[in-house]
Amino acid sequence: LKAYVDDSYSFERADNLKFYAPYNKSFPAKQTDLLILWDEIGLPHDEPKQPEVFSVSLAPSPAVIGFIVDPNAMSVLFPEAKRAELLEHIRTFAVVGKRWPLREFLRIAGWCNWAFNVLFLLPPGLSALYEKVADKSNLFAGVSVNTSIARDLAWIAGHIEHLPGIRLLNAHAWKPSNDDVTVVFVDAASSGGLGIFFPSLDLGFQCRVSELPASADMHINYLELLAVASAIHICALMDDTPHRLAVFSDSLSSFTVDVFSSLRAQPPFNSVDDVLR
Numbered sequence: 001l002k003a004y005v006d007d008s009y010s011f012e013r014a015d016n017l018k019f020y021a022p023y024n025k026s027f028p029a030k031q032t033d034l035l036i037l038w039d040e041i042g043l044p045h046d047e048p049k050q051p052e053v054f055s056v057s058l059a060p061s062p063a064v065i066g067f068i069v070d071p072n073a074m075s076v077l078f079p080e081a082k083r084a085e086l087l088e089h090i091r092t093f094a095v096v097g098k099r100w101p102l103r104e105f106l107r108i109a110g111w112c113n114w115a116f117n118v119l120f121l122l123p124p125g126l127s128a129l130y131e132k133v134a135d136k137s138n139l140f141a142g143v144s145v146n147t148s149i150a151r152d153l154a155w156i157a158g159h160i161e162h163l164p165g166i167r168l169l170n171a172h173a174w175k176p177s178n179d180d181v182t183v184v185f186v187d188a189a190s191s192g193g194l195g196i197f198f199p200s201l202d203l204g205f206q207c208r209v210s211e212l213p214a215s216a217d218m219h220i221n222y223l224e225l226l227a228v229a230s231a232i233h234i235c236a237l238m239d240d241t242p243h244r245l246a247v248f249s250d251s252l253s254s255f256t257v258d259v260f261s262s263l264r265a266q267p268p269f270n271s272v273d274d275v276l277r
Contacts, residue, residue, distance in 0.1 A: 010031075011071040012031070018032035019032070020035055020036070027050065065114070075167065077118075077166050080165075083160060086160060087157055090156065094149065094157070095145060097145065099142040101141065102137075105133050105143055119160060120167065122160075125155050128152050176246035180243055182198065183198070183200060184245065184248070185248045186224075187227065188220065190220045192208050192223065193208050194206065194223060224256045228256060
């Protein structure tokens with residue numbers, strides 16, 4: 001069972017039903033077990049809030065936190081009406097110089113984060129917004145939309161409008177030794193040098209970065225990120241684009257892994273994400 005705020009949801013085989021006497025009807029077995037548990041601990045529940053049994057092939061799937069989930073197709077769909085509503089809100093909000101209460105900034109961030117459950121490559125677009133509101137707490141105080149926020153939100157809106165709005169769920173176990181995996185080694189030096197090497201292609205690149213973040217403490221982290229982003233960018237430009245990429249780095253810091261796993265970084269590092277946009 002999965003839980004989100006006050007909703008519980010899961011999946012069950014269509015033929016695995018279990019009768020629940022108090023409501024005199026059958027539900028998916030997991031749902032019936034949950035209702036029985038709630039009865040045992042004295043947690044109240046209402047029959048109208050229990051979704052009826054349905055067949056995915058015969059009826060639309062129920063909404064889970066606003067998305068249409070199809071367990072048979074292993075997909076999560078962004079409803080078109082909600083997509084249009086979010087686009088209208090972003091474009092109304094993202095006007096340079098426009099002042100909004102802080103709570104509106106937080107609202108648009110929350111709404112976008114909800115969309116990222118399906119459009120999961122777009123979090124870099126909120127970096128400038130988070131920087132703007134980081135030290136503010138008065139929800140009713142006016143805050144101006146700056147150029148960076150407007151640009152990044154426009155980038156998010158463009159992708160929301162044109163991406164298919166469906167996330168296919170799958171799971172594949174693989175390792176660097178698999179035949180369909182391209183291996184790349186990357187390294188960075190604090191002086192500004194980058195090195196990238198694809199052993200299977202006998203192909204290497206090196207360069208020196210002339211512009212670094214103002215803070216010296218950020219140099220090596222920035223360069224490690226840039227080396228990984230550059231390797232991914234090089235692969236994207238190949239005629240035979242790799243489907244899987246294993247990146248090896250001598251960086252012992254979890255910083256690089258965290259940034260690419262979450263796609264969230266502070267503004268000085270977010271320019272690295274621009275390479276991948």
